[in-house]
Amino acid sequence: MATKEEHILLHAEQIIATQGYNGTSVRDIAAKAKVNISMISYYFGSKEKLMEALFKWRMDSGIHFAQEILENPDYSEVEKIELILYNYVNRVKKLKNFYLIVQTQQVISQNKIINDLLKNYRLRYIQLLQLLIESGQEKGIFKNNPNLFFIHTTLTGTLFNAINGMQLYKDFADDEVSKLSEAKFKDYYFENLFIHLKSLLKNLLGYENK
Numbered sequence: 548m549a550t551k552e553e554h555i556l557l558h559a560e561q562i563i564a565t566q567g568y569n570g571t572s573v574r575d576i577a578a579k580a581k582v583n584i585s586m587i588s589y590y591f592g593s594k595e596k597l598m599e600a601l602f603k604w605r606m607d608s609g610i611h612f613a614q615e616i617l618e619n620p621d622y623s624e625v626e627k628i629e630l631i632l633y634n635y636v637n638r639v640k641k642l643k644n645f646y647l648i649v650q651t652q653q654v655i656s657q658n659k660i661i662n663d664l665l666k667n668y669r670l671r672y673i674q675l676l677q678l679l680i681e682s683g684q685e686k687g688i689f690k691n692n693p694n695l696f697f698i699h700t701t702l703t704g705t706l707f708n709a710i711n712g713m714q715l716y717k718d719f720a721d722d723e724v725s726k727l728s729e730a731k732f733k734d735y736y737f738e739n740l741f742i743h744l745k746s747l748l749k750n751l752l753g754y755e756n757k
Contacts, residue, residue, distance in 0.1 A: 552590050555580045556601045564644035568598065568657070595658060602661050605645050606668040609638055613675050624683035625754055628676075632702070632748065633741055639706060640737045650707060673699050680752065690753030698751055702744055709740050 549557060558580035563571045573594050577584045591597040613631045616622065622630065639646050649665070673695055680698075683689035709716075713736055717725050727735060749755075 551582075551586070552600070553604070555582060555587060555590060556597070556604060559597055560601055560644045560648070563598075564647040567651075568648070573597075598658065599660050599664070601645070602664050605642065606664065609635070610668060610671055610675075613672065617675055617679055624679060624686065624688050628679055628683075628748060628752075629745055631675075631679075632744055635702075636706065636737055636741045636744065639710060640733065643710075646707070646710070650710075669699070683752070683754070688754055691751060693751045698748075701747060701751070705744060705747065706740070709736075 555576065559571075559576045562575055562579045566575070571594075573584055573587055576594070576597070577587055580587075587594075587597065591600055612634050616627050616630050616634075619627070676699060677695050680689055680695065684692065713733075716736065717732060724732065724735065
């Protein structure tokens with residue numbers, strides 16, 4: 548069950564993704580979350596601080612998952628990197644509102660704290676990938692030695708461009724796919740997106756799927 552703070556953050560995320568950061572007031576957020584404005588002030592202090600809390604909350608959960616997978620001895624390096632990728636794809640699928648805010652950079656350009664948060668989280672993801680890939684290379688699992696920064700850029704760039712192209716893909720697809728319900732098409736699309744990204748990783752790192 549969501550805490551009161553998370554309840555407010557969830558509704559703030561929904562309305563800001565729709566109306567934009569500048570187009571959303573604290574009163575709008577309070578009405579959406581069905582709470583008193585004073586409660587938002589009590590928990591967050593201001594709309595700006597609320598957004599900082601939202602970014603930290605969302606990014607912390609992704610890093611925590613990746614760290615846990617990295618430290619789990621029950622998985623091989625191939626399994627670890629594919630689990631982290633699968634989780635990332637599914638986070639983007641499920642947290643559409645948050646990633647809409649990230650993509651549009653509505654807040655980033657206005658808030659140095661959020662800008663620094665995103666920069667630091669991206670660096671931490673790259674560092675986690677580095678540890679994982681170096682371990683796989685030492686064991687002879689990953690045969691190639693590509694640029695780590697560009698691996699991250701390739702995966703995230705492909706992912707976010709694919710999100711923006713969902714409707715175009717549906718229009719381009721054959722009748723069987725184009726006639727799927729919205730929910731089934733979304734599942735189909737993201738599953739195939741994961742398969743595509745996994746194939747990119749395989750080619751970049753030079754490993755065989757287990």
